[in-house]
Each structure stands twice: as structure tokens, then as C-alpha cells.
Amino acid sequence: MQALIGVTFLGFASYCLTLASLPVYAVEGGAEESTAGVVTAVFLVVTIAVQATIPALTARFGVSPVLVVGLVAMGVPSPLYVLDDGVAWISALSAVRGAGFAVLTVLGATLSAQVAPPDRRGESIGLYGLAIAVPNMIAVPGGVALVLGDSVATLSWLGASPLLGIPLVPLLMREIGPQPAPGAAGTNRAAVLAAVAPSVVLFAVTLAGGGVVTFLPIERPDGVLATTALLLFGATGALSRWRAGMLADRLGVRLLLPLAVVLAAGGLVAIAAGLVAGDAWVLAGAAVFGAGFGAVQNLTLLSSFTRAGESGTTAASAMWNASFDAGTATGALALGVLAAGIGLDWTYVVVAAALAALLPVAAAAARPTRG
Secondary structure, three states: OHHHHHHHHHHHHHHHHHHOHHHHHHHHOOOOHHHOOHHHHHHHHHHHHHHOOHHHHHHHHOHHHHHHHHHHHHHOOHHHHHHOOOHHHHHHHHHHHHHHHHHHHHHHHHHHOOOOOHHHHHHHHHHHHHHHHHHHHHHHHHHHHHHHOOOHHHHHHHOOHHHHHHHHHHHHHHHHOOOOOOOOHHHHHHHHHHOHHHHHHHHHHHHHHHHHHHHHHHHOOOOHHHHHHHHHHHHHHHHHHHHHHHHHHHHOOOOHHHHHHHHHHHHHHHHHHHHHHOHHHHHHHHHHHHHHHHHHHHHHHHHHHHHHOHHHHHHHHHHHHHHHHHHHHHHHHHHHHHHHHHOHHHHHHHHHHHHHHOHHHHHHHOOOOOO
16 A cells, blocks of 8 residues: 555645646736636646546556556656746646546556455545645645745656656555456446446536635735645645545445535635635635545545446546546636636635535435445
């Protein structure tokens, strides 16, 4: 498990450092605020497109070579961000990194389900989630702070961290052991369908998250409030993603998943209120939203694997990850357009209402369909 945590941490550190900071970098370079989310959207659109190919690529070439190529694609372009702050240049580099991120996300989630027995899968996914959430807690606000502090060069070099994970790949393969045979085409299709309901819930919550991490730093550009709010968001997300997995092993996801969605919606309303009423509400809302956001990630992934069955794990992982990234990209792009019309506060209220409307879907997603 240690090698998986190491590779995951180094890969997601790069992703998190640039997730909220690159739109700010683009705005400081002259881009319109309403189009700054294009940078994130390009990264994630490429990620989603490549994620669909990962089951076939690993079946043909094996997990280890595909994972190494993914880490290279994420790490090598990052130092080049410092060369230009134009949206086109940032987006071009982000497209290459998005392809590498696709590999990391699909294989990381898949392998996290293979390192532990079924009765401890929630805990294993929780630890995997913690390896993601810790860099999210530190690197998202840290990346914003670096850009606002005119330290883009430092940000760019730190973004090459996935390259440090390459020596850990052989150790990871020894931890996992022999890979299960890939599922047939029909099995993969069934696994994708089984993962639809959890993925819809995940899409909605990550859409909200994309809107928070992209536009809150732009709405409050002094850096202090946004950095603190994103730090709280990351901290509560890390804790809830880890603990939700352990609770799910004992209690199941049927009650926990709807509760997590309620937390996310409530936190988003509090952030919206804080944009008008005061910074304390923004900080409290970020903490509550982070708790719901982290728990939803763990519980929907666990539900996807349970519903898809052992032979459909990689296909379900691809579906889940595509939904995560599609939601984040949609939030980073579409919510900017909406906020330009009705304001960021009311945009967050609208999204919170949409999350509340999805509670029946969350309840359905928590019910297993396959053994």
C-alpha cells in the first residue's frame, strides 16, 4: 500500500498545485475572468477522453508501462508553464498533463481496490483517498498563494513531482501481485452501467467543487480568504474521505451517501451567504462543503466497485473518474458563465439546490446491483 500512496501523493500534488492556480495565473496574464476556467476545462476534457481508453491500454501493454507513461506525461510539461501566461499556452501544456492524469486516476482507483480484501475495501479506498486529499489540502491553496505571490517558477517546478513516482512503480506492482484477467466487452459494459448512478452523484458534487476552487480565489483575489477557505476545504475533505471508508466497512453506504450530499449542499449555501454576509460564513461553509465532498468521493467509488463486481473494477473506475473530471471541468467552465449573469453567490445557491434534488439518486446509488 505504501508504494501506491507514494505514487498517488506525488501525482496528485502536481494536479492540486495547478488546479486553482492556473486560472488565476491566466487572469493575471490578461484573460477574462469568465474564460479563466477554460484552462481547467481543457485539462479535464483530455483527461476524460483518455480515461475511456485505459482498460484497453492496460489489457494490451500492462499496468506498469501505462502507469509510467502517465507519470511522465504529467510531470515533464509542468516546468514549461513559466514560459508564457497566455491561455493558449497554458491550455496546450495542460492537455498533455491531462492525458497523464487520466492514467493516474483510473489505475490508482483500480489498484486501491485490489490491495485489500473485500471486507476492508472501504478502508483501503479511504487510505488511497487520503493520499489524494492531503495534497489537495496543502497544494490547492499553496498553488494559489504561489501565483498571487509572483512565484510561478516555483509552482511550475513543483508540478513536476509525478516524475519522482516512477521509481515506485516496480514496488507498487509487487505490492499488488498478479493482475486479474480483464473483463470481456460485455462485462465492461455492464460495469459501466452499474456505475452510472454513483457517477451521477459524483458528477454533481465535483461540479460544485470545480466552481469553488476555480472562482472563489478570483472572487476574493486578496489571497488570504481564498487560501484559508481552500485549506479548510482540503482538510475536512481529507478527514471525511478517509473516515467515510472505515465507516462504510461497518455501516454500508446506504445512509452515509445521502448524508454526504446534504453536507455538500449545506456547505455551498453557507459559502454563498458568506460572499454577502461575511468571511466567517465562507470559511465555515468551505469546511462543511469539504466534509461532504470528501465523503461523496469515497462512498461513490466504493459503491461503483460493489455494483460492478470484481471483473468490472477497471471499467467502473474509468466511469467514476470520468464523472469526477467531467464534473470538475463543467464547474470550472459553466459556472463561470452563470456567475457572470447572476453573481457567484446565487450560482452557488442554484448548485446547492441541484444537489438537494439528487438525494433520491444518491439513495439509489447506494443499493448494490451485483455480487
